Amino acid sequence: MSRIISNKEIESCLSPHVGVDPSVRARLLSVLEILRVFSDENDGLTAKEIARIIGLRCGKEPSENTILDDLRTLSENPPFGMEIEPAFKGDKRGFRCVRRLISTDEAAVLVNLVKTCKYLSPDQRDSLSFKLMETMPRNKQDEVVESVYVDERQTNSSIDVFHAANVASRAIREKRSLSFKYASKRMNGTVSEYEVNDEDPVALIYSFGHYYLETYPSKEKNSEQRPKFRRLDHMKDVSIGGKMRNRLKVEELSRSVVRETSEKFDMFGDGECQTLFLRVKGSHAKYVYDAFGYDTKFEHIDEELAIGYVCLRVQLSPTFFRWLFGMAPNITLVRPQGLTWIRRFTGLSSCDEKKLVEIQDNYDEAIARIDEQIKVFGKAHGVFGRDFNKETADPSES
Structure with a gap:
């Protein structure tokens, strides 16, 4: 269906310069911009409605026939990767911008990719997302906004x-x-x-x-x-x-x-999240930041021994255990050392006895899973029961 654009939409959606200059060239560009902003594959505008919008901006409304001539010119000479579909007799959808350099669906995908790119700073993400959103019809932009929740854990944004x-x-x-x-x-x-x-x-x-x-x-x-x-x-x-x-x-x-x-290369998986504590040597703190985010905070730091502790919410997945095995003995799991100790960590300042027991159970479950993983590994590789002091038998003698 063809649309009627409210005065509020015109002021909020169109750039201030659009429609102000009544010259032929400026008007042609204004018609194009009005179609780009307010039309899509399904909903368009009539020549009369476009003339009204331009009239509100410049103070003098062009004739409907003048706008029709502009629309025919645009449909016959598609600019900037766009395609203008003319309105035929009996077609109530009006003139429509049916193709653009980036389609609405493509723009939505790109916006979500930009919003979830951890190698861009928040300001860069906002700037690029805004530019991509500007390529979409205004009535479609609300379909993209807030469609993806972004994990805001900090990454190393100081490096491009x-x-x-x-x-x-x-x-x-x-x-x-x-x-x-x-x-x-x-x-x-x-x-x-x-x-x-x-x-x-x-x-x-x-x-x-x-x-x-x-x-x-x-x-x-x-x-x-x-x-x-x-x-x-x-x-x-x-x-x-x-x-x-x-x-x-x-x-x-x-x-x-x-x-x-x-x-x-490898690193997480899926499973139920657990609250765990890691004892980390200073030389390996960088690996914790890389794996769990640059906003990770250490507590109980002992500068003399160059160790510190960090509280994490992680999944007991094979990839986590593989990472933990590779980091030992420089990064190891530790059991919470009581309420005074645990309350130093972010989000646990009001931890009570019941919560402490629950977190200690998380540690016990993780250690049990590690023991299980080690046994599976040892069995698969024939480690357990093997006599390393005994020379390997000659296969030809068996």
């Missing part, structure tokens, strides 16, 4: 991941090396950095929610040269250097990226 990716991609194309600073957050909130010079970039990888750059470092004395996997959200001040030093090795590694990625 996409800038690092663009520079790395250019270096790969031009077969040149990269230099950068590699940054990680300490338990006390400060950031440590060290210089990385002249590593040869192999490939950019996106795996389990993180961007990585595989690199091949320059030869170091008394060390075996192996590829490294750099997290892009730890890389800053990325710059391109000279020609690759190990071009043949880089080409060999690039052919194995697809095959080996699934073996090298």
Whole structure:
């Protein structure tokens, strides 16, 4: 059906300059903008309604025939990837913008992708979402707003991941090396950095929610040269250097990226969330931030021993246990040490005896699951009952 646009909609939805200039060129652009904002595949506007809107803006309403001529021109010469569908006799839907550079559904998908991208700062997300929403008809925008709840745990927003990716991609194309600073957050909130010079970039990888750059470092004395996997959200001040030093090795590694990625990267699963406490050595605090968010807060920090404790809500999934096994003994589960101890943690200041027992039960269940996982692992690999001091029998003797 064709629409009648209220004065309130006109003032709130149209830019102030639209329809103000009565010249032929400006009017043609105004007609296009009015259709873009107020019409879609199903609902359009009549020439009379468009003339009325322009008249309200410039003080002089153009004739209906003038607007019809503008609409025919636009339908015969579709601009900016748009398509204007003319209104035929008996068609009550009016003139409609039936195709645009980005469709309504595509814009909705892109808005939700931007809103859930953890590598953009909140301001960047809001700015990009607003620009994408502006490509949609106004009556469709409400269908997108608040359609996705965004987990607002903080990530390392001080580093521009996409800038690092663009520079790395250019270096790969031009077969040149990269230099950068590699940054990680300490338990006390400060950031440590060290210089990385002249590593040869192999490939950019996106795996389990993180961007990585595989690199091949320059030869170091008394060390075996192996590829490294750099997290892009730890890389800053990325710059391109000279020609690759190990071009043949880089080409060999690039052919194995697809095959080996699934073996090298992993991290959560599903299941019931539990409240657990981790004892963390200072050197491994960065891994807790990476896995559980940069707004994770440590308590009971002992600077002398370089340890601290963190309370987490996690799922007892195989991927969590795999992560925990890999971090031991630097990151381990601990049992809550009483009400005074537990009340230091965020959200637990009013913890009572009943809640403490419930949380201690979470720990006991996690330890039982770990013991179960270890037994399954040992059985699968023939570890239990195996005599490591006895030499392996010669298969030919059996």
